């Protein structure tokens with residue numbers, strides 16, 4: 001069938017904002033439950049780390065990673081990946097006394113880490129996990145994987161016999177060393193200056209008086225404002241910060257407030273929107289329980305939502321421009337539908353001077369950049385402001401990965417570290433797996449380092465799809481949507497891979513193969529891919545990205561030095577886009593060269 005490609009401009013992905021009230025960025029996650037099994041099996045063939053079901057002898061240590069859950073949204077894809085790579089989640093290590101034991105134990109560890117990496121892949125990582133690429137796939141994925149391996153080894157070590165203790169200790173120490181060395185490779189900025197501001201010191205003291213436990217102190221960091229500095233060495237699993245449930249700002253406070261009887265009657269209003277309106281007023285309440293917290297909040301948040309006209313015009317044609325404009329329009333219509341009427345009808349409750357558009361935007365920025373989703377002991381998920389924890393900054397290689405559930409034994413929210421944090425080092429949180437455009441829009445910063453979530457989405461429909469109005473086909477790869485990211489992140493720049501994602505290449509090959517009129521009879525590869533198809537694939541990608549690059553213009557069009565914070569951020573973002581596009585173009589060009597050289 002003759003199919004032609006219809007190439008469209010990148011799709012703007014900003015679903016999160018479609019509805020205010022369900023749109024606060026999610027900052028929570030759940031730790032995988034870990035099963036440990038002490039199943040012993042049988043003799044050994046050539047390798048030491050064969051999956052359990054291949055074993056036949058009993059004198060061995062067995063490791064069982066948490067199995068791939070059928071509830072995992074990517075169950076089928078991960079299962080396929082595990083199968084095609086012949087990776088299992090159960091491992092057996094034969095106890096031996098000769099000198100090769102540690103080396104082979106380390107090989108088992110390596111296999112476990114590889115399996116754990118697959119189990120912990122998220123959607124983007126899965127898309128880009130190229131053939132033959134065993135990771136690391138991202139800092140998040142690596143830390144999750146090493147932690148899950150550690151959570152298998154640790155309990156085994158606690159109950160180990162003397163025979164097994166030594167090897168388990170070696171495996172544990174090696175895993176921790178891997179975490180440390182991975183963390184130190186990814187540190188982009190380490191030390192801050194003590195924060196001597198009264199407001200922050202008062203906040204910490206207030207927290208401690210109300211049951212907060214902290215191994216952190218507040219410091220200031222160039223380019224990031226305040227942050228949390230480790231006051232002592234914090235080891236993996238240690239609680240860096242513990243906040244009692246009673247200090248968490250959530251919807252119950254609105255329900256108890258005098259504005260609730262008005263807000264509850266507004267059609268379709270969410271608890272989050274109520275909370276936002278409540279916070280606009282509560283920050284001025286001299287008797288507020290959270291007065292000290294509100295006093296530490298900045299007067300300006302400087303997120304993308306506050307970008308001025310110059311920054312926006314610098315961004316024209318980019319994904320971020322679309323995201324900011326959509327977000328602002330959405331928030332403006334929320335404001336218009338709520339605030340003027342509330343102020344007119346209930347001026348004593350909603351004082352017009354507190355409910356201006358500017359302060360509404362301020363509150364949106366506060367909630368977008370500082371809120372967390374927390375599961376309380378009643379099982380309910382609420383969007384919250386968490387005093388003191390709100391001072392933790394984000395990193396692509398964070399210390400704290402999981403923090404979204406109130407511990408029912410202590411009634412507190414615990415922030416445990418998933419990699420060691422040394423005294424004096426900034427202790428980072430993960431805000432989530434966000435692209436730089438999202439982080440600029442809702443948090444106002446571009447993270448340092450390679451962000452694996454900086455993708456450019458592609459709309460590639462076939463003419464056939466378009467004409468018949470059907471959903472895009474996945475050509476057997478299981479992916480119906482496609483994207484690229486900086487090809488420097490790929491571990492495979494060889495022929496057939498070119499540093500580009502294999503689902504995209506497979507999709508284009510399938511479509512273009514049908515279109516192809518071969519110029520030579522020669523098929524040159526084992527998968528039946530012809531040189532003509534391969535050239536067409538790369539030229540197609542070039543035909544998307546060359547115009548995209550032209551659309552961004554030259555990087556020195558704006559005077560950067562004296563620019564305002566928002567223009568600088570916009571220009572940095574554009575540079576990043578250029579870098580990604582340039583890498584894709586360069587990879588296609590070198591791929592075409594490789595094909596030419598064949």
Ligand SMILES: C[S@@+](CC[C@H](N)C(=O)[O-])C[C@H]1O[C@@H](n2cnc3c(N)ncnc32)[C@H](O)[C@@H]1O
Nearest residue numbers: 223224225226369370390391392393394443445
């Ligand atoms: C939850 S607050 C963290 C505390 C904040 N630094 C402060 O001084 O209030 C989130 C804000 O911190 C800043 N931030 C967080 N991580 C950052 C980073 N890696 N680089 C620069 N700024 C960061 C951004 O302004 C973001 O909107």
